Amino acid sequence: MVLAITLPMMGFTSEDARELADKLEQINSYPNILSHVKDESTRRRLREAGRKLSISMEAPGDTLHRIMKTPIQLSMAQVGIETHAFEILSQNDGTFLTCEELAQRANVDPVLMKRFLRYYESLGMVSQPSDSEYCANHVTKALASKSGWSGINYFYKTVSPALMAFPEFLRQNSFMNPTDAAHCPWNFGRQNSKPFFPWIQDQPEHFNYFLSWMKVQRVGLPIFLDVLDFAKEFAQGATDSTVLFVDIGGAMGHQSIALKNRIPQVPGRIILQEQASIISEVQTNPMPGFEGIETQVHDFFTPQPIKGDNISSYVTTSIYINRPIGARVYYLRNILHDWPSSKCRDILENIKPAMTKESVILIDEMVLSERGVPWRAAQLDITMLACFAGLERSRADWKALLDDVGLRLVKIWQYTEECEDCAIVAALP
Numbered sequence: 001m002v003l004a005i006t007l008p009m010m011g012f013t014s015e016d017a018r019e020l021a022d023k024l025e026q027i028n029s030y031p032n033i034l035s036h037v038k039d040e041s042t043r044r045r046l047r048e049a050g051r052k053l054s055i056s057m058e059a060p061g062d063t064l065h066r067i068m069k070t071p072i073q074l075s076m077a078q079v080g081i082e083t084h085a086f087e088i089l090s091q092n093d094g095t096f097l098t099c100e101e102l103a104q105r106a107n108v109d110p111v112l113m114k115r116f117l118r119y120y121e122s123l124g125m126v127s128q129p130s131d132s133e134y135c136a137n138h139v140t141k142a143l144a145s146k147s148g149w150s151g152i153n154y155f156y157k158t159v160s161p162a163l164m165a166f167p168e169f170l171r172q173n174s175f176m177n178p179t180d181a182a183h184c185p186w187n188f189g190r191q192n193s194k195p196f197f198p199w200i201q202d203q204p205e206h207f208n209y210f211l212s213w214m215k216v217q218r219v220g221l222p223i224f225l226d227v228l229d230f231a232k233e234f235a236q237g238a239t240d241s242t243v244l245f246v247d248i249g250g251a252m253g254h255q256s257i258a259l260k261n262r263i264p265q266v267p268g269r270i271i272l273q274e275q276a277s278i279i280s281e282v283q284t285n286p287m288p289g290f291e292g293i294e295t296q297v298h299d300f301f302t303p304q305p306i307k308g309d310n311i312s313s314y315v316t317t318s319i320y321i322n323r324p325i326g327a328r329v330y331y332l333r334n335i336l337h338d339w340p341s342s343k344c345r346d347i348l349e350n351i352k353p354a355m356t357k358e359s360v361i362l363i364d365e366m367v368l369s370e371r372g373v374p375w376r377a378a379q380l381d382i383t384m385l386a387c388f389a390g391l392e393r394s395r396a397d398w399k400a401l402l403d404d405v406g407l408r409l410v411k412i413w414q415y416t417e418e419c420e421d422c423a424i425v426a427a428l429p
């Protein structure tokens with residue numbers, strides 16, 4: 001297939017536009033034609049170019065229908081997950097199912113299934129190679145995956161009431177930026193005064209969606225260890241008793257496991273600190289690879305117990321420590337974005353007295369550009385606003401926060417373009 005596209009210098013004529021449409025349709029008629037492009041940056045450029053072109057060609061009605069009907073997409077994804085329709089189609093990889101076969105296996109009225117499939121196919125969520133045949137494509141498979149299950153359930157069941165309540169909450173609060181985690185759209189949407197984290201502790205179903213989503217939300221993206229040589233930067237001269245890494249609020253410990261696997265030859269301790277309910281879940285159902293990582297119940301609004309002085313600390317390996325053990329790295333991934341700046345100050349101020357000159361706080365968060373922020377990052381900022389009165393921060397915001405608590409911003413390494421994720425290193429002045 002020849003795909004020579006020459007861009008006219010003085011703007012597109014109607015003929016040029018028709019020619020471009022022909023080329024794009026040609027590309028789209030071979031759905032896997034670009035699947036061999038393994039270079040992530042090029043893949044992303046193509047995706048964004050296609051998305052922006054699509055928006056730029058919208059008539060006003062297209063725009064309105066696209067935006068006002070976004071809730072249908074989430075609801076229909078939830079339906080496909082609950083009926084296992086995406087899973088059944090994905091398990092049948094390479095072969096086709098009729099609507100009746102799928103309806104029977106998913107235990108759904110065939111008339112209803114036909115209507116679902118019509119919607120899914122129209123939005124590219126399944127493929128329909130002939131009038132009566134359906135099969136999974138890459139979107140179906142993403143929705144059928146474990147990440148799809150946890151992400152869609154988490155957003156549909158746990159988060160969306162806060163998002164739906166958002167405009168009314170803001171109107172009633174004179175469009176002031178929320179700064180109180182106990183008074184934000186989350187509480188308004190749930191008609192409950194408890195902030196997100198205390199509320200979710202008593203809700204096993206939502207707790208499970210939340211934890212599952214935390215484990216997989218960045219699957220497929222680089223992690224901080226891809227840009228930062230941890231052994232060289234932070235583990236020089238470490239011995240078995242050196243605390244290398246304290247994963248504060250580390251959920252099930254996926255980042256601790258990633259670190260352990262990345263530097264298996266480096267001696268030192270890795271400690272996961274979390275709320276009691278999560279530590280108990282980690283102890284009952286540890287993720288594969290968790291062996292050798294220590295656990296400690298810790299509320300990050302209280303003083304950090306892994307200190308660089310002679311205070312005893314007790315961790316689950318039953319080792320009493322009576323000597324300086326300030327950690328090399330106090331790690332906070334996606335913690336500070338959950339909180340307004342006043343609470344972030346409290347969290348950092350509780351770590352600061354535990355630090356030695358060798359310690360750093362490694363903040364693993366987005367550093368938002370002033371312009372052209374990627375949509376995934378911007379979406380997360382609004383989610384933080386709605387659920388926690390939290391926020392994603394720019395470089396200036398990080399600098400101001402660290403200055404406020406008397407910490408020095410040492411370096412920022414960016415490791416994803418997709419979300420502008422960065423490893424931000426802060427140290428004592």
Ligand SMILES: C[S@@+](CC[C@H](N)C(=O)[O-])C[C@H]1O[C@@H](n2cnc3c(N)ncnc32)[C@H](O)[C@@H]1O
Pocket residue numbers: 197214215248249250251252273274275278298299300301332333334335338
């Ligand atoms: C957005 S999650 C981030 C989890 C993990 N660091 C990651 O990047 O996947 C925030 C975590 O903070 C924990 N958390 C919330 N409040 C806490 C507190 N007061 N003390 C310790 N952990 C807390 C939650 O249990 C949750 O796992």
